Amino acid sequence: MITKSLYQEVILDHNRNPRNYGSLDNANRSAEGHNPLCGDHLNIKLNLSEGYINDISFQGESCAICKASASMMTANVKGKTQADAETMIQEFREMTIGKLEPNDKHHLGRLTVFFGVRDLPTRVKCAILPWHTLQAALNSVATISTEADDDPMHVSIGNA
Numbered sequence: 373m374i375t376k377s378l379y380q381e382v383i384l385d386h387n388r389n390p391r392n393y394g395s396l397d398n399a400n401r402s403a404e405g406h407n408p409l410c411g412d413h414l415n416i417k418l419n420l421s422e423g424y425i426n427d428i429s430f431q432g433e434s435c436a437i438c439k440a441s442a443s444m445m446t447a448n449v450k451g452k453t454q455a456d457a458e459t460m461i462q463e464f465r466e467m468t469i470g471k472l473e474p475n476d477k478h479h480l481g482r483l484t485v486f487f488g489v490r491d492l493p494t495r496v497k498c499a500i501l502p503w504h505t506l507q508a509a510l511n512s513v514a515t516i517s518t519e520a521d522d523d524p525m526h527v528s529i530g531n532a
């Protein structure tokens with residue numbers, strides 16, 4: 373059962389003590405993500421080798437929801453394969469837009485604390501930005517933005 377207080381507790385914990393926050397010396401992939409709606413700006417760096425995310429970090433200025441999502445994301449995908457991370461990206465996206473229910477089969481673990489953002493349409497992009505930025509880094513796309521985008525499923529790629 374995901375309670376409101378658990379959600380708040382997790383968000384606060386990850387803001388006080390963000391996991392994998394900082395730069396990464398051995399990064400071979402990186403991407404920047406922007407959410408102009410809120411002002412969130414993230415830079416994600418990772419080391420991808422033989423299909424595994426060996427290390428990952430994030431930096432940037434963002435609201436509490438975005439920061440907590442980025443912190444939990446890095447903790448959850450570190451050491452996983454690119455394929456497993458992409459499954460989680462897809463599942464997280466489906467959860468925040470209401471296509472995946474907590475009782476459905478998924479690999480999100482504690483990330484289900486973000487289940488409630490589906491009821492806060494303006495915060496969906498905040499929660500999902502780190503995941504889109506991770507996907508961009510895995511795809512070697514330098515910059516993504518949620519700008520001029522009514523559908524959080526769809527993110528414009530690049531500067532177009």
Ligand code: ZN
Nearest residue numbers: 410412435498
């Ligand atoms: Zn935000």
